[in-house]
Amino acid sequence: MDATHAYLVWLLPAAARWPSWLVVALIAALPALACFTFMSLGPLIYVYAERKISAFMQDRIGPNRVGPIGLLQTLADTIKLLFKEAIFPKKVDRKLFVIAPILVNVGAFMPFLVIPWGGRLQPADLNVGVFYVVAIASLSTVGLIMAGWASNNKYSLFGGMRSAAQIVSYEIPAMMILLVPVMIVGSLSLHDITVAQHGGLQNWFLFRYFPIVPVAFVTFFVAGLAEVNRAPFDIPEAESELVGGFHTEYSGFFFAMFFMAEYTEMFVLSATTTVLFLGGYLAPHPALQQIGAVPLGWFWLWFKAWGLVFVMMWLRWTLPRSRVDQLMHIAWKVLLPIALVLVVVVGGLILVPATANGFPWDRWVGWPLTLGTVGFLLYVMFKALAWSRRRTQGLRAPPRQAVTP
Numbered sequence: 001m002d003a004t005h006a007y008l009v010w011l012l013p014a015a016a017r018w019p020s021w022l023v024v025a026l027i028a029a030l031p032a033l034a035c036f037t038f039m040s041l042g043p044l045i046y047v048y049a050e051r052k053i054s055a056f057m058q059d060r061i062g063p064n065r066v067g068p069i070g071l072l073q074t075l076a077d078t079i080k081l082l083f084k085e086a087i088f089p090k091k092v093d094r095k096l097f098v099i100a101p102i103l104v105n106v107g108a109f110m111p112f113l114v115i116p117w118g119g120r121l122q123p124a125d126l127n128v129g130v131f132y133v134v135a136i137a138s139l140s141t142v143g144l145i146m147a148g149w150a151s152n153n154k155y156s157l158f159g160g161m162r163s164a165a166q167i168v169s170y171e172i173p174a175m176m177i178l179l180v181p182v183m184i185v186g187s188l189s190l191h192d193i194t195v196a197q198h199g200g201l202q203n204w205f206l207f208r209y210f211p212i213v214p215v216a217f218v219t220f221f222v223a224g225l226a227e228v229n230r231a232p233f234d235i236p237e238a239e240s241e242l243v244g245g246f247h248t249e250y251s252g253f254f255f256a257m258f259f260m261a262e263y264t265e266m267f268v269l270s271a272t273t274t275v276l277f278l279g280g281y282l283a284p285h286p287a288l289q290q291i292g293a294v295p296l297g298w299f300w301l302w303f304k305a306w307g308l309v310f311v312m313m314w315l316r317w318t319l320p321r322s323r324v325d326q327l328m329h330i331a332w333k334v335l336l337p338i339a340l341v342l343v344v345v346v347g348g349l350i351l352v353p354a355t356a357n358g359f360p361w362d363r364w365v366g367w368p369l370t371l372g373t374v375g376f377l378l379y380v381m382f383k384a385l386a387w388s389r390r391r392t393q394g395l396r397a398p399p400r401q402a403v404t405p
Contacts, residue, residue: 031123035112043263048074050313056388057317084252089152092249096150100143101250101257107139108261111268116191118281118297129190130178133272134171137227140261141167144236144246147258151249159245162324163236167227169331174223176339180216180346181205181276190272194280201284202366206277208358209349210365216342217277219335221308224273226331228265231316235324270308271301278304284370 009016015023048063048071055062063070088094114129116122126132141164148160182188184205185196197204206217226233237245247258274280281297283289290296322330349355 032113035123036109039109039112039264039267040260042267043260044074044078046263046266046309047077047259049310050316053310053313054317056384057314059388059391078256081256082253086252086254087249089249091152093150093152096146097249098254100147100150101254101261102143103146104140104143104261105257105264107137107141107143108264108268110136110139111272112264114190115268115271115301116194116275116280117301118295121281121295121298122191125189125191128188130182130188130193133190133268134175134178137265137268138167138171140265143261147250148246151246153249156246156248159236159248163229163246166229166233166236166327166331169328170223170226170233170335173331173335173339174220174227176336176343177216177220177223178276179343180213183343183347183350184208190275190280194275194282197279198282198286200286200366201279201370202363204277204279204282204366207362207366207369209346209355210359210362212342212345212349213277215338216346217273219338219342220276221273221311223331223335224269225312225315226327228262228269228312230262230266230312232319232322233327234316234321235327266309266312267305270305270312273308274301274304 015026051073052062052070054060063073066073066076088097111133113123114126114132116125144163144167145160148156148158148163151157181193185193187193193205201207205213207213229236237247247255250258279300281301283296283300288296288300
């Protein structure tokens with residue numbers, strides 16, 4: 001809030017003489033407007049990126065007609081959806097039908113308010129930030145159930161019920177994993193959790209109690225995939241079974257709102273995972289935290305979160321969709337026991353003075369593992385790009401003439 005006030009006075013010097021109630025209102029409105037703008041425009045980039053990534057994985061070109069290399073394709077699709085007619089099927093509950101996508105977006109947008117982007121760049125630093133994220137994100141579940149019920153369509157209702165069963169099931173191991181960084185830090189504030197990982201990549205919680213906390217990281221990320229209905233856990237909208245699931249009867253901008261919420265939730269989940277395990281806005285090395293007087297915390301949080309968003313897209317176009325029984329089996333018989341064991345083990349290690357701050361080898365595993373993983377991924381990507389380039393050149397080459405004897 002102090003940083004917002006300083007920026008407001010710098011932008012409008014006359015604001016120093018305005019009434020206090022007006023200044024407080026503007027200080028609250030500016031971060032909210034910035035968050036809403038960022039989260040509203042973000043899906044335009046996410047959708048374009050996913051279409052290009054999926055095209056590359058499936059040996060296609062992807063969007064390339066509207067704008068340079070198809071950059072304006074998503075914007076054109078958005079404008080089209082804005083002007084399409086919103087169709088209300090017969091005997092739908094109109095009030096609930098309209099409220100449902102709004103409620104889903106509220107649950108997707110509101111957690112963004114407690115994500116720290118820098119030392120003083122955070123819309124609201126709540127001392128119960130972790131609890132706030134879990135509580136507010138649950139509103140999306142209510143919206144999905146409401147959409148299925150209000151549509152007066154059995155496929156939509158099945159999709160809503162599937163969504164409720166899936167999200168409730170995976171929220172349990174996810175919330176238990178949240179206790180791991182909370183116990184290590186002793187605070188529910190996302191800012192405090194980030195600050196506790198200062199000093200470089202080797203101090204990130206991903207490498208604390210190695211290899212125990214990395215298992216917690218993977219468990220939390222997998223449970224998060226299910227909570228945002230991403231493949232291979234996208235059975236609430238399984239088109240091969242339910243047409244479109246909970247949004248079968250939606251059209252126009254109402255339809256677009258569900259996808260805006262999905263991609264927003266993807267970024268919020270990635271940003272939250274980054275704060276809990278990957279140092280949040282902290283750079284891998286303290287020397288990279290800023291350039292001169294320009295802080296780079298916002299860039300590092302965005303960069304790490306985008307890396308996790310890419311992994312979500314990667315998994316969607318790599319893994320097949322799970323069946324309902326497989327999905328429940330993973331939640332209750334795989335992730336939940338792992339989460340229970342992790343909470344007990346980490347809690348016990350924290351109580352032992354010799355391991356209260358981690359294992360002795362924790363500081364030595366971060367950089368080698370990170371550099372090795374990044375190097376391997378870059379090698380695989382360059383090989384894939386080289387193969388794609390050779391294939392493209394082969395397709396463009398003129399066909400060979402048949403040699404007649």
